[in-house]
Amino acid sequence: MADDQFVYAVARIRAKELTLLDNAFFDQLMAAKSYKECLQLLSDKGWGRTGEESAEELLSVEREKTWDLMGELVSDLSIFNTFLYDNDFHNLKAAIKQVYVGEEVPNIYISRGTIQPEIIYNGVKQHDFSLLPEHMKACAEEAYQVQLHTGDSQLCDVIIDRATLETIYAKAKETGNELLIKYAELKVVAADIMIAIRGNRTGKGKEFFARAMVDCASLDKNRLIEAALTDEEAIYDYLSTTIYADAVLSMKESSAAFEKWCDNLIIKNIKPLKYDSFSMSPLAAFILARENEIKSVRILLSGKLNNLPDEFIRERLREMYV
Amino acid sequence: MDNLGIVLAALGAAFAALMAGMGSSNGVGTAGMAAAGVTTEDPSKFAKVLILQALPGTQGIYGLLIAFITLSQIGILGGDSNISVAKGCLYLAACLPMGLVGYFSGKHQGRASVASIGIVAKRPEQFGKAMVFPAMVETYAILALLVSILMITSIGGLNI
Incomplete structure (x- = not known):
């Protein structure tokens, strides 16, 4: 019976997934001539409540909508406490x-x-x-x-x-939920790598790294600290021996590229949940997908507001769940 | 002990109706939850999801059919109800395929329907294909139904 408790909720989420922003819509946003036009497009897509919100209000309203929906779907929201x-x-x-x-x-x-x-x-x-x-x-x-x-x-x-x-x-x-465990693992890994890179650049000592980094299953904290105490290349060399070898290229590019790589990795990991009809995982995946699109819209809107070149904005946009 | 034959046969009829009905109610109930979820967001898909919800309901009907045929064969619905213990055991055995397969196929067909309702939620134009997946489970309920019918209708002619 426990297996069936999310059937209704997952079915609603399946229908809701149609409202998630896809790459085609982001192309439309990118093609918009102004920041105001972007806000109008988002409003036409159903974002916001009054159509009068500022960008920050709009994003905050969308986040609230996600949690309001989850409140309707599950009786106990504490299952999402990890987020x-x-x-x-x-x-x-x-x-x-x-x-x-x-x-x-x-x-x-x-x-x-x-x-x-x-x-x-x-x-x-x-x-x-x-x-x-x-x-x-x-x-x-x-x-x-x-x-x-x-x-x-x-x-x-x-x-x-x-x-x-x-x-x-x-x-x-x-x-015990596989998705939440993976999410937590990736969050810790991303933070540890960032600490190693930034700590190395600012010449932090062993004590700092030991205090700031957190143990996780897929990285050896001690080896990462050792590498961070040596130089940036040593960090890349160590990561090349782990399952995060792909990250090295983006890390060499910039912090923003690495952050994008981390977000894309989470999205890549949750994509198979589009075919799960029974567990709570699709609900958690929907929350992550919404957070991901809100983050992308924030990047796009700030880029448009500050008249940044399209290429600059585009290379920072995250991969979409749908 | 004289009536043990009829008792066993009636037990078989009850078993077929009971188990197949349980399987169907489980399947239709589970699929109904998913159907309600999709309809909440998009009421225009009501008809399509309703058909998918109804698919696991057939096992209950098959169970009823088997129970009905058994009851008429053993004379409970009229006629001679004096049957031997051996025949009673055979009627009970004949009802088992429909009862057991009805229960498990109903339950699993419900799960397949839930998954197919997910397809309809996102791609309503693929309704035809979505129907095929739960319908495949039906095959095994029909096979069990055939075996049960063949056995029940043949037992009467046996001289035991």
Whole structure:
């Protein structure tokens, strides 16, 4: 019976997949003469609610629509928490910085998380970290103390980023869902590689790498640290011996190209779920596909707004799910 | 013990109707969930998904048919209901193919229908092809139906 619980939801998602943006629509957007024309095309496609939204509002409305739909489809949204921990930890960073500067900063919290931003803020403000969920307590206290006593925001971010990845990785494993586990693995791998590259360029030491990187199944953290302590070529050499050898080319190109490679890899991994009719995975894949198209639309709109050359925008657009 | 033959035969009839009905209700129910999902988003596909939902319903009808033929053969619906234990056992055995195959094929046909409803959701013009996949499962329900009918109608002529 448990096998049948997502049949209705997956069927609705199948019909909804027809509304996802495809490459042809992105060509249309690219051909639009102005930023305003792009917004009009998106509005005609059903994006936004009033047709009057700004680009940021439009993207935020679309994200809300995805989660509203998921709220209709499943009784317990916590099955998607793997995607929401990022927002919780972002809110934790925001709360710590807000408490540190002692000023009210508007619109710094993300509404979709596993816990309310107010709870996080109150926990930090009152130094009562017991208000926070178990996976957040230790890192919140440590990051707060570092920010308060040293004012080192970068270290504070490193502590929280590591906890974010560890939480996503551990919680995804707990779900036992293959897609979520793969997503978490790729997220950790992308972050570890980025840390290695950026840390190498800024001459970080072993202690930093050990503190920032997270263990995962498909990369050997110690070998990556060793390579990062040597030079960039050593990182590429090590990655060439792993299943992420394809990434090397994009890494040599630019950080943006590597980020695109990571996003495309996730999309490539979720594409087979278009043929799964029974598990929750197609729902999770739909969330990722929507996030992916929202990211691409954001890139395209900022490119159009800043009159960047078409080629520059096009090489940053992600592969689409449909 | 004199009536054991008729009891066994009636058990067979009940088994065929029960199991095949369970398979169909499971299949139609599962496919119905998928059909409802697609119709929520696009009501214009109602007719197409309804046909796919109905496909796993045939096993229940076959089970009913087998039960009906058995009951009429053993005299419960009228006539001589005095049958031997050996014949009773044979009627029970004759009902097994329809009961068991009906249950499993109904269930699996429902799953194939769900997948086909997914096709219709995205490519309604491929409805014909989408129908073929769950219809293939029907073959085995029909084979079981034939075997059960052949056995039931032949048992009466045996001198045991």
